[in-house]
Amino acid sequence: MNTAWFKRGGCLNIQECWRRRENTHDDREEGKEQGRNQSGDAVEGTSIASTAQNWNEMKAFSPKGALLPSTNSSPPSASLEKTNGTEENITAHGRGGSKSFGSKEAPKQGSYRKSFLEQPKRETDVCLKSAVGTRDSKRPEVLNTGLSEKMPSHDKARHPHVGALLWKNIASGEFESRNTTETRGVSDSFPLERKDRDRDRDREDRSKDRDRERDRGDREREREKEKEKELRASTNAMLISAGLPPLKASHSAHSTHSAHSTHSTHSAHSTHTGHAGHTSLPQCINPFTNLPHTPRYYDILKKRLQLPVWEYKDRFTDILVRHQSFVLVGETGSGKTTQIPQWCVEYMRSLPGPKRGVACTQPRRVAAMSVAQRVADEMDVMLGQEVGYSIRFEDCSSAKTILKYMTDGMLLREAMNDPLLERYGVIILDEAHERTLATDILMGVLKEVVRQRSDLKVIVMSATLDAGKFQIYFDNCPLLTIPGRTHPVEIFYTPEPERDYLEAAIRTVIQIHMCEEEEGDLLLFLTGQEEIDEACKRIKREVDDLGPEVGDIKIIPLYSTLPPQQQQRIFEPPPPKKQNGAIGRKVVVSTNIAETSLTIDGVVFVIDPGFAKQKVYNPRIRVESLLVTAISKASAQQRAGRAGRTRPGKCFRLYTEKAYKTEMQDNTYPEILRSNLGSVVLQLKKLGIDDLVHFDFMDPPAPETLMRALELLNYLAALNDDGDLTELGSMMAEFPLDPQLAKMVIASCDYNCSNEVLSITAMLSVPQCFVRPTEAKKAADEAKMRFAHIDGDHLTLLNVYHAFKQNHESVQWCYDNFINYRSLMSADNVRQQLSRIMDRFNLPRRSTDFTSRDYYINIRKALVTGYFMQVAHLERTGHYLTVKDNQVVQLHPSTVLDHKPEWVLYNEFVLTTKNYIRTCTDIKPEWLVKIAPQYYDMSNFPQCEAKRQLDRIIAKLQSKEYSQY
Numbered sequence: 001m002n003t004a005w006f007k008r009g010g011c012l013n014i015q016e017c018w019r020r021r022e023n024t025h026d027d028r029e030e031g032k033e034q035g036r037n038q039s040g041d042a043v044e045g046t047s048i049a050s051t052a053q054n055w056n057e058m059k060a061f062s063p064k065g066a067l068l069p070s071t072n073s074s075p076p077s078a079s080l081e082k083t084n085g086t087e088e089n090i091t092a093h094g095r096g097g098s099k100s101f102g103s104k105e106a107p108k109q110g111s112y113r114k115s116f117l118e119q120p121k122r123e124t125d126v127c128l129k130s131a132v133g134t135r136d137s138k139r140p141e142v143l144n145t146g147l148s149e150k151m152p153s154h155d156k157a158r159h160p161h162v163g164a165l166l167w168k169n170i171a172s173g174e175f176e177s178r179n180t181t182e183t184r185g186v187s188d189s190f191p192l193e194r195k196d197r198d199r200d201r202d203r204e205d206r207s208k209d210r211d212r213e214r215d216r217g218d219r220e221r222e223r224e225k226e227k228e229k230e231l232r233a234s235t236n237a238m239l240i241s242a243g244l245p246p247l248k249a250s251h252s253a254h255s256t257h258s259a260h261s262t263h264s265t266h267s268a269h270s271t272h273t274g275h276a277g278h279t280s281l282p283q284c285i286n287p288f289t290n291l292p293h294t295p296r297y298y299d300i301l302k303k304r305l306q307l308p309v310w311e312y313k314d315r316f317t318d319i320l321v322r323h324q325s326f327v328l329v330g331e332t333g334s335g336k337t338t339q340i341p342q343w344c345v346e347y348m349r350s351l352p353g354p355k356r357g358v359a360c361t362q363p364r365r366v367a368a369m370s371v372a373q374r375v376a377d378e379m380d381v382m383l384g385q386e387v388g389y390s391i392r393f394e395d396c397s398s399a400k401t402i403l404k405y406m407t408d409g410m411l412l413r414e415a416m417n418d419p420l421l422e423r424y425g426v427i428i429l430d431e432a433h434e435r436t437l438a439t440d441i442l443m444g445v446l447k448e449v450v451r452q453r454s455d456l457k458v459i460v461m462s463a464t465l466d467a468g469k470f471q472i473y474f475d476n477c478p479l480l481t482i483p484g485r486t487h488p489v490e491i492f493y494t495p496e497p498e499r500d501y502l503e504a505a506i507r508t509v510i511q512i513h514m515c516e517e518e519e520g521d522l523l524l525f526l527t528g529q530e531e532i533d534e535a536c537k538r539i540k541r542e543v544d545d546l547g548p549e550v551g552d553i554k555i556i557p558l559y560s561t562l563p564p565q566q567q568q569r570i571f572e573p574p575p576p577k578k579q580n581g582a583i584g585r586k587v588v589v590s591t592n593i594a595e596t597s598l599t600i601d602g603v604v605f606v607i608d609p610g611f612a613k614q615k616v617y618n619p620r621i622r623v624e625s626l627l628v629t630a631i632s633k634a635s636a637q638q639r640a641g642r643a644g645r646t647r648p649g650k651c652f653r654l655y656t657e658k659a660y661k662t663e664m665q666d667n668t669y670p671e672i673l674r675s676n677l678g679s680v681v682l683q684l685k686k687l688g689i690d691d692l693v694h695f696d697f698m699d700p701p702a703p704e705t706l707m708r709a710l711e712l713l714n715y716l717a718a719l720n721d722d723g724d725l726t727e728l729g730s731m732m733a734e735f736p737l738d739p740q741l742a743k744m745v746i747a748s749c750d751y752n753c754s755n756e757v758l759s760i761t762a763m764l765s766v767p768q769c770f771v772r773p774t775e776a777k778k779a780a781d782e783a784k785m786r787f788a789h790i791d792g793d794h795l796t797l798l799n800v801y802h803a804f805k806q807n808h809e810s811v812q813w814c815y816d817n818f819i820n821y822r823s824l825m826s827a828d829n830v831r832q833q834l835s836r837i838m839d840r841f842n843l844p845r846r847s848t849d850f851t852s853r854d855y856y857i858n859i860r861k862a863l864v865t866g867y868f869m870q871v872a873h874l875e876r877t878g879h880y881l882t883v884k885d886n887q888v889v890q891l892h893p894s895t896v897l898d899h900k901p902e903w904v905l906y907n908e909f910v911l912t913t914k915n916y917i918r919t920c921t922d923i924k925p926e927w928l929v930k931i932a933p934q935y936y937d938m939s940n941f942p943q944c945e946a947k948r949q950l951d952r953i954i955a956k957l958q959s960k961e962y963s964q965y
Contacts (some may be wrong), residue, residue, distance in 0.1 A: 287349070288379060288386045288402075297380040304378060307335030309482050313343060319478055320347055320426075324450055325458040326477045327470045331484030332463050332638065333599045333645050337367075337430055338375050340461065344426040345403050356425030357401065361408040363436045365391040367597035369564045372396070372405040379403075392736050393765070393830045408438035409736075412445070416686045416733060420449055426457040431596055432470060433462040433634075435670035435699075441680055444696045445687065447474065463596045464634055466667070473698050487644040489606075493657040501609035502531060504654050506538050508607050512652075513543065513553060513585055520604025520649070521574055521586040523594060523642055527613045527628050529767055532557045532589045534774065539587060551575070551582035558590035558598075561767050563822060570600050592631070595638040599645065606643040608636060610655040614668075616911070617676045619708040621885045622869070623909040624676040632668045636660065670699045677701060677709040678739045682718060685725045686733040715869060715935050716743045731841055735834065737761065744866030745834065746843065751858040754838070755847045756798055760859070762831035763797040764907060764919070769823040770894075780818040787817075788896035791856060792904070792921030794863055796896050801827065860905075861927055867905050868932040872917055873946035874902050880917065883946055892918035903928075925953050 286293050304310065309330060319326050320343075330336035337360070344358045362368040372389035381387055388397030390406040397404050408429070415421055427446060432439055446458050460470050471479055498504040505524055512522060526532050536555045543553045552575035558567065575584030588600055592612045612631050617624040631639075636653070643649025653660065672680075681692060689695055692706055713719040716739055718729030725733075728746065735742040741761050748757035763769065772780040787803065789795035804824045807813040814821040838845060848855045872880040872889055878900075880889045891897060892910060895918070903925050906917035929936045929950060938954065941947040 286380050288381050293380050296377070300378050304335070304339065307339060308485050309335040309339050312480065312482050313339075316340065316343060316480060317347065319480055320344070320457060320459075323478055324454070324456070325460070325474045326480065327467050327474065328459055328461045328480045328482065329467045330461065330463065330482035331486065332596045332641060333486070334482045334484040336461055336482060337371055338378065340459065341403055341405075341426075341428055342375065342379065344428065344457070344459075348402070348425045351425070355402070357423055358403045358426045358428070359411055359421075359424045360403070360405050360428040360430055361411050361439065361442065362405060362597065363408060363431050363434045363439065364560055364593050364597050365407055366558070366560050366562065366567055366593050367431070368405045368407055369396075370567050370598060373564070373568070375403065375405070393826075393833050408436055408442055412438050412442055412683060413736065415442075415445055416683060419687055420453055421446075421456070422453075425455065426459065428459045428461060430461045431463065432460045433464040433466070434596070435668070435672070437671040437675050437677075437680060440670060440672045440698055441684070443473065443698055445689075447696055463638065466634075469698070486641060487646070487648045489640050489644040489648070490650045491640060492650065492652045493660070494654055495656070497656060497659065498609075498654050501611060501654050502526070502535065505607050505609050506535055506542070508652055508654065509539055509587060510542055510546075512605050512607075513583075513587075514546070514550060516583075516605065518604070519574075519583050519585075520647075521588065521600070521602045522605045522607065523600065523603045524587065524589045524607045525592060525594065525609065525612075525639055526589060527611050528591065528626075529557075529559045529561065532559055532591070535589050537773070539589075548578075549580060549582060551578055552584040554584070554586045556586065556588050558588055558594060560591070560593065561822070561826065570598070574602065592635065592639075594642065595635060600642070601646055603642055603645060604647065604649045606639055606649065606651040608639045608651060608653045610636065610653060610659075610664075614674070615671060616674050617705070619676075619702065619705045621882075621887055622676075622708060622712075623885075623887070623911070625909050625911045627911055630664060632665045633660065634667045636664065672697065672701050673699060675705075676712075677705055678712045681706070681709040682713055682725075682729065682733050682739055685713075685719065686730065690723070712869070713739060715932065716740070716866075718743070734841070735837055737765070737834075740866040740870075741765075742866075744862055745838070747865035748859075748862040749843050749846070751862045752846050752848045753855075753858045753862050754843065754845045756859050757862050758831050758834055758838075758845070759801045759827075760794050760798050760863075761834065762827040763801055764794075765830050766823045766826040767820070769797070769800060769820050769827070771818045771820050773818075776818075783816075783818045785896065788898075789856075790922075791860065792897055792901075793895055793919045794907070794921045795856060795859065797919075798859070800824075804828075860921060860923055861931065863905055863921055864923055864927045864931050867907065868928055868935060870906050870909075871923070871928065872904050872906060873944075873949070874900055874904075875945055880904065881944065881946065882917075884942065886942060886944060887915060889915045889917045891920060892916040894918065895920050897922070925950060926957065929954055929957065 284293060285291065286297075309316075316328070328336060328340065341358050341360045348356055348358060360371075362371065368389045368391055372387055373383050376383040376385075376387040379387055383389075384396045385398055385400050387403045388395075388401040388405075390397055390404060390410045392407065392409065411421075411427070414423075421427065429439055429442060429446075432443075443460070446456075450456055450458055458474070460467075460474065462470065467479060471477055494504075505526065509522055509524060524535065526535060536557050539553070540555050543550060554572070554575050556569045556572070558570055570588050570590075572586065574586035577583055586602065588594065588603070594600065610631055611628050612635070613626045614629045615624065616627045616629075640651035640653075643651050684692060684695065692710075693703075710719065710723060713729065714721065714723075716729075716732070718726060718732050718739060720726055728743075731746060732739055732742040735745065737745070741764065745754070745757055745761055748754040770780070770784050784796075787796050787799045789799055800819065801824070803817075804814070804819070805828075809825070809828070811821050813819075814824065835845060848858050869884075871883045873883060875881050880891070880900075881887070882889060887909075889906075889909070891900070891904070893916075897904075897920060901922035903923050904917070904920045905923045907919035908917070910916040910918050936950060938947060938951055941950070
């Protein structure tokens with residue numbers, strides 16, 4: 001049964017009910033009707049009682065405004081339900097199953113009758129024939145009027161949509177009463193002229209309604225087209241400016257409309273208006289995932305287009321195409337770190353042939369991780385897939401990665417296995433102005449690679465305007481300058497030098513938070529993790545003590561060893577204002593990483609104490625240490641510029657203006673001039689660069705520094721006497737460790753303690769694991785002594801790691817024992833990676849039996865294999881003297897040694913008010929002369945008490961008494 005024809009008006013008509021009833025009984029009643037007509041009796045074969053019963057059933061089935069027949073047979077039937085006068089659901093049941101229909105709005109009064117008259121001509125004729133008969137002898141079934149003369153008011157209320165003509169006939173008594181047996185003909189009940197006139201009038205009404213609905217639908221479709229056109233135009237403009245293909249016209253809404261219009265005009269109209277109310281942003285396909293871009297992508301894209309660097313995209317692309325290397329200078333916040341690599345990816349994808357990746361180096365691991373996450377969001381991809389990062393002991397990339405952010409040291413390490421860096425088509429050296437050790441080496445390596453690979457592009461990016469040196473170094477390459485959008489910054493100096501810059505910085509933060517009336521976040525620069533943690537605790541405590549009238553404050557630390565989740569907190573919004581108007585602020589306490597590597601929006605106030613930690617190396621005494629030193633003028637300017645990113649700001653310099661002008665250097669010395677070059681020389685040798693003297697350094701290091709590095713590697717057996725890389729040296733270069741640590745790990749296999757040495761090495765490669773809060777120093781010291789080993793600090797670190805693993809890496813256990821949980825987790829990760837490198841070289845991982853007396857002796861001997869050059873001897877005067885260099889030193893107060901061993905091995909030389917040696921272990925002098933006889937050749941030893949004692953030991957070793965050694 002075709003159910004579509006009776007659904008147009010959204011309900012059933014009383015005449016349709018009659019038609020169905022007639023059709024249902026047609027076969028059964030035709031014989032009776034013909035027989036009675038032939039005998040001259042015009043009365044139908046339906047009794048008065050059954051007629052009244054049918055009418056009552058019709059009333060029972062029409063509670064919502066529709067009249068339905070009730071028969072004992074199984075004719076097609078329909079049920080109508082109306083909900084709150086706004087929506088109708090019609091379900092037609094027939095022999096072919098069921099079908100549901102719905103409309104969005106309630107039909108108007110009289111629409112039921114119209115819906116019946118709007119049917120095709122053939123169905124209308126059938127319906128009329130069934131309801132009122134024809135001119136021949138067939139007559140309709142008698143409707144017996146056992147009802148009252150007029151329709152009751154409650155029935156009118158229950159049946160407001162019943163055909164008016166039928167109710168008129170019932171009320172006027174045109175149908176017979178219960179006691180009347182005479183039947184009436186068609187000409188008496190429904191005159192033919194009236195029937196034709198009503199049909200013509202209804203056809204005209206139907207045509208007018210259809211025209212009106214068609215016109216209304218056309219107008220709405222036009223409005224929808226205009227909206228979609230405007231939206232597509234604005235989106236295309238944004239995409240074209242971003243270098244993306246424009247969107248194509250979408251016909252989904254129109255196809256939906258045309259598909260529904262085959263059912264009915266009303267349903268098509270409701271479908272169309274439903275789409276018009278929810279016009280969504282047209283989407284284009286992400287070329288990296290082959291999926292439509294997410295709405296967040298377009299939100300981020302709008303912000304990207306506002307960056308200053310976007311005005312220079314065409315110029316950048318032109319230079320990239322025409323030149324193999326060039327220098328780009330962009331102020332911090334211009335967008336160069338996030339946008340330039342993405343444009344390079346677009347350029348590489350446009351080239352024919354195999355697709356190479358893009359590498360962007362960063363001087364700091366925090367910057368590499370945070371920028372990679374941001375760019376992954378901008379490209380609408382998952383971090384670790386198309387966009388990844390690589391830092392020491394952590395690689396978040398895959399075979400699909402086409403843009404990788406990494407520390408400069410990691411790219412240098414990749415070059416050891418791929419000297420021409422064939423994997424990459426564009427290499428970007430970001431933050432080159434910081435002149436880290438690895439960046440300077442990379443520039444020399446890449447300058448040579450560019451000569452051998454004509455398809456390689458090298459971009460040197462800097463945040464300072466002093467880029468002429470980079471241009472000259474890269475053969476007068478082009479320069480592209482991108483200005484930033486900065487606001488004026490007011491500078492304040494202290495009238496007198498501050499004795500304690502940490503105390504002055506904390507006091508300044510509190511005063512700004514309480515006294516400044518304008519909103520804005522604070523950025524405080526400190527030198528290291530310990531200072532930052534201490535400052536965060538004190539600021540929080542002092543603000544809390546000020547009472548509830550002071551605005552809320554959110555204090556966020558930022559340094560290199562923070563996990564990525566903690567680093568992302570710097571982008572969180574500040575606390576809201578309180579009801580009393582007190583301003584909430586965010587305070588970021590950071591190392592110098594926030595100078596140029598990261599941009600933090602919302603910062604209005606900057607506190608600059610004027611200090612930073614720098615690596616310092618003295619080649620004559622072979623001492624390298626991190627010292628707190630004064631920053632340069634260039635760094636001070638960069639710090640002040642952080643306050644003017646979004647609006648005018650203020651910078652509070654905790655030093656005098658005279659000190660800034662007369663005592664500070666113009667620029668920071670390159671790291672290559674103040675570092676131990678042992679690792680650099682080993683890597684260059686691994687790269688096949690043997691002529692170090694003539695290597696193209698931008699700033700050549702001192703010859704003495706190079707000679708000390710070659711000497712160190714020769715004593716460690718990484719280089720032979722001719723300066724060539726040995727097999728051991730090649731293996732050492734694969735470990736991302738200092739040469740001494742790498743040698744110690746490899747040699748530990750000979751002493752059956754590689755598992756323990758791996759754990760110690762991992763603990764030495766992460767920040768200090770012991771926590772010593774100011775308010776609980778005594779408790780922290782007591783907790784530390786519970787892990788103390790009598791032989792020194794290295795074995796104490798081993799005890800801490802073992803206890804951490806035995807307690808199932810519990811956070812609570814770390815808290816209870818004043819242990820830094822993050823440091824222990826990092827150490828565990830480092831240990832796993834070092835284990836994989838050992839497995840790659842088939843180095844056995846084994847341990848001496850714990851009950852053996854040689855368990856700790858073997859570990860200490862393995863320590864000597866790497867650090868035999870860092871040994872101190874206790875003199876008669878009570879102080880220690882470093883072997884060969886004769887530097888007077890003292891044990892660091894943090895050591896667990898409660899006595900003064902005669903010979904100690906140390907891991908770090910600390911230069912403060914005194915010379916300290918830190919992380920020390922008690923050793924035997926016999927081990928020194930046995931493990932490193934070349935270094936402990938007495939003919940090259942200066943005259944000292946240590947030399948005289950070693951001479952005696954050597955003599956004993958050569959005698960029968962010490963033959964077992």
